[in-house]
Amino acid sequence: MSPTSSTPWDVHRLPRARGSVFLVTGGNAGIGYFIAEQLCATGATVVLGSRVPARAEAAMTSIRSRVPGARVRAVRLDLADLSSLGAAVESLGVTALDAVVHNAGVALDDPPRRETGDGHELMFGTNHLGHFALTGRLMPLLSAAPAARVVTVGSFAAKSERLDLDDLQSRRDYRAKRTYGRSKLAQMYFGLELDRRLRRLGSPVQSVVVHPGGALDSLTPSRPPVHVRSLGARLRAAPAALLVQGKHAGAWPAVRAVLDPAVRGGQLWGPRLWSLRGAPRREAVWSQLADTAVAARLWDAGRDLTDIDPGGPRG
Template sequence: MVSTSSTPPWDVQRLPRADGGVFLVTGGNAGIGYFVAEQLSATGATVALGSRNPAKAEGAMAAIRSRVPGARVRAVRWDLADLSSLRTAVESLEVDRLDAVVHNAGVALDDPPRRETGDGHELMFGTNHLGHFALTRWLLPLLSAAPAARIVTMGSFAAKSERLDLDDLQSRQDYRPQRAYGRSKLAQMYFGLELDRRLRAVDSTVASVVVHPGGALDSLTPSRPPVHVRTTGARLGGAPAALLVQGKHAGAWPAVRAVLDPAVRGGELWGPRVFGLRGKPRREVVWSRLADASVAARLWAASCDLTGIDIDLGAGGA
């Protein structure tokens, strides 16, 4: 653990105040992203929910306000699958700095056929990885304006068993939805770690941290109408799984800690304590596959080519 005897234990139920802070959560209108936003809202910070669905964003904000009186929460409309829209979407934030962004939004398809974004990228890779890659470029000036900003990338335990095919990042050959999803999350995690290496190389004040939620099920997630309603049947049916996995409210804990805990450092990986599947957040050893900086560098170069965007860290992303 990073914590020392002089640092109080991290308490997921008693988060430190972050009054005056400005946080952005992509996909903050549903799932784990909603709970990240709800928990960060309780710190007194302003939390922006990045969403492509205004109605769902309104529902999420209403749910947060019902749980967190006086919550400073707002919605920003954008679509990570539409790369050309992201610069304007960032401008619509209308803030002069950003203290953290949680790259959480994602698409997960269960069945064929293979689908593409409007830019011609495989939908999951194009949204989950390339969308956040491009978004980072436009957010960097705002992040660099904060004293010590964090970029938190939400990976997935599903990525641990996958391996990137750098010759077929778009899954054009032998498309399998679950594998393509796992690879898109693996790409995000490689990006988060490579981003931190590059930020350190230019002595940036911004840090990049990678997290994953472990096993997070709807059936173990408390109700937050209208965002999520858990039926009695789902609660009872999911009870045995609680021995191994957890709800999405707990899946949010590693990301929330990565945003708020000053002991967390760039380039680290955080996940649930118990077998990486459930429990309170802790620092993990970076998975051996993710430690391969040569793969990360090749992915970075490919991402620049595919998006037409070069993230200029030396200029603070400007």
């Protein structure tokens, strides 16, 4: 039986979803891998969107070793190459898609500034514009499902950031960590604005925004060869476990947003304790994300830069 709003959510006892098809971008590593592994345990078909086929193969091998009978496959997906997204969606080979989890992301630690082949700053172009355009390509498949969801994975690092709408590509002032935080903030604005536009269209598709809190590799269980945690790393990270968690737990808000019928479009979900660790819960939309004027301007910029409108009218 599917859970209802009155049923406590148990991250270790997920509802069955056999017959559903879910796409997880960046599902070959990190939080995306654990989102895919946990969704596979529901009986659903899970498609890993991955830029590197060998990494996707390693992730699928790991998932199959832990989830007997897992229905998992992969498609090549490069969010930094907007012209390739149509072919990627076609390669899904499905007539309907029950959810997409926008998880993939690029995080650079140091300068210099880099660009995609389309001429966009790499983190903004991949993390935000790539998912913006992918959503537009996927919308016919999502609309064909009875109650599909777009789940956008933001970041707690975005909470302290503000967008510079006059410098979205960080051409004037590039600082890697700030640019990353702003790219994730842009994703979160997009997820909320998408739901507003879908509601106006009367669409059955809902858009939910989540974030993983504080998720560290050193607190993440090993999944060789995808991720291997040494004993030394585990011991050194033990004190941090009071405040943050591993990436397996960072996956929980996204998994709940895909599966729980009590979750609604336009909501923000994150970890229960200080928004950093613990079971997933709904939280108040951050103050900057409530600015619909900024969201609308960002949407217009995304439409102009990609020539796609994910929430536009459809004939």
